[in-house]
Amino acid sequence: MTILSVPLGDRSYDVHIGTLTAEETAERLAEAMGNPSGVAVLVDEHVAEVSPRVAPLLAALAARLPCVRMFRLPRGESAKNLAAVERTCQWLAESGYDRGSVIVGVGGGAATDHAGFVAAIYLRGIAFALCPTTLLAAVDASVGGKTGVDIPAGKNLVGAFHQPCVVAADLGFLGTLPGRAIAAGMAEVVKAGLVADAELFASLEAILGPALGPERLPAAVARAVRVKIDVVSEDERERGRRAILNFGHTFGHAVEAASGYELLHGEAVSLGMLAALALGEARGVTVPGLAARTRGLLAKLGLPVDVKARVSPAVLDRMEVDKKRRSDKVRFVFVPRPGEAVLHDIPLAELKQELQSAI
């Protein structure tokens, strides 16, 4: 097991990564919670149904902590709206959870975003812990304190910065994940390498097979989480450097939305990174050939790379409501070479035009 510490002053917390037993997970959570008045475990209903790891986790928590009860969240993205948030809050209130209670979010990124946002606003904020069950959630959603849900106008347009008290990423949960979801998670691992860890990127390129075996996955996940922690602890509220984590996300979010969310987030980020690298090469910001290398790596991991086929005026127009936009400029992330990222503010119209010709 790897333990990474997120240094955020009096809101610092640990991230535990590895194949954890239910007892180990419960022990870590109980330690971080101190003396809660109750523990509300919010579990993605699909995870609750298919994963053999949920019941033992609940039992192990109940053996250590008071008032442990489970609430099933709507599956995946259907948890990411205010109506679902209201239902969860209603259940918390009816169940008597108070300011001394702690929420545990169990599931993928949608469940952890939902759980964190509920914790941020229920009774104006209570503590929470996260148990990510997908690769994407483990490397991305569970660290950084960004919580939130969607509104019709766009994804993650409402939310809060709220840090968990502990994250326990039991990679055993990945056993019930389809290969497509694993691949999508790997996109964020590749992103971490590209923006801040050249060695991680090189080690991924060195892999021959289509996925990391169980012996190498935990180390790669831990490295990707390390990147995120380093960036987030420098810039918790995304005022500056944290924006580099949005590499591939400006176009990625647009193509994800345009697909009607048929594309998984990681798949969209795969396309978004390739678009950003192509644009970088066209502008002379990115070292020539990096787009092709990355394309090879992403294809090998089973991720979509047909960015040319995906670009269209409709997709580019989706970038308008990107919340990173200030006024008429987009803060766009470029990777000059693996392990390095820079931010350029580009007028939206210019960006659209350049993307269309660069891709």
Place this chain on the structure above:
Amino acid sequence: MTILSVPLGDRSYDVHIGTLTAEETAERLAEAMGNPSGVAVLVDEHVAEVSPRVAPLLAALAARLPCVRMFRLPRGESAKNLAAVERTCQWLAESGYDRGSVIVGVGGGAATDHAGFVAAIYLRGIAFALCPTTLLAAVDASVGGKTGVDIPAGKNLVGAFHQPCVVAADLGFLGTLPGRAIAAGMAEVVKAGLVADAELFASLEAILGPALGPERLPAAVARAVRVKIDVVSEDERERGRRAILNFGHTFGHAVEAASGYELLHGEAVSLGMLAALALGEARGVTVPGLAARTRGLLAKLGLPVDVKARVSPAVLDRMEVDKKRRSDKVRFVFVPRPGEAVLHDIPLAELKQELQSAI
């Protein structure tokens, strides 16, 4: 005009109180906002309809700031739910308001709670300013950074702590308020005197008429706001002393809910304060006779004082979901004598029993 400063480190802000012209209000807001990318003015639809002060305010803001647009919030309490919050956020996104934009909330406590909560969660938090238009909002809702809305299980069960960048309380807005709403606001002024300002309480007792004339009202409002600022700046997140502001609210919220919200908040607080004083006298915590004195004052102000007729097991049971409750105890506020408050943790069952016999 009185200017009170709320000292909260880098989130400090000023509260301007008086009969302000639209130009004065707009000037204060523009100064505090700096250089926003846009200004979204959320106005209670009833205020927008009846108050002659809204149109000049919008014009004065538009003369100084970019992209000033108005959105009408559902009237009063009907703005206090997540569905209404989602509609406002949707409008903000569709209108292109971004992280550099500022929200202005114009209305009573429901509108200011709604506006502040929207500002807390839209794009994970943007800046906001408040223009309270009721006496209650001026003395209570606009200071302290508590924002939030209701869910079916109870009032204010979801929300956030989020401080405005400025508050401009133009008491000219009170001109279109019914007398009942003015009286309800006075309940919070009386509360401020009772918990922390003996002189204010004495000056209110000295008044002969049923309400404060326009020449004395601004001073009383400013004193009540001063009390709130002092307490809030000591304890922003309500971990200790801030709880004294809940004087009269434990029973008050219960009786307000039990009335189906036919009682105004201030009317319910009037009853709640009398219940708390009666309980204090029965316990020997409160100086004998203070309940009767306060009853006389509240009755003179036109507030309901028939607390005996209002208490019932159903009302007392409503205290269960009070979010100030930790585990099975209620943190109850007593006033030993005017200007002084203490907190006692009382088991809920004991509290119910004592209240029933003390009232």
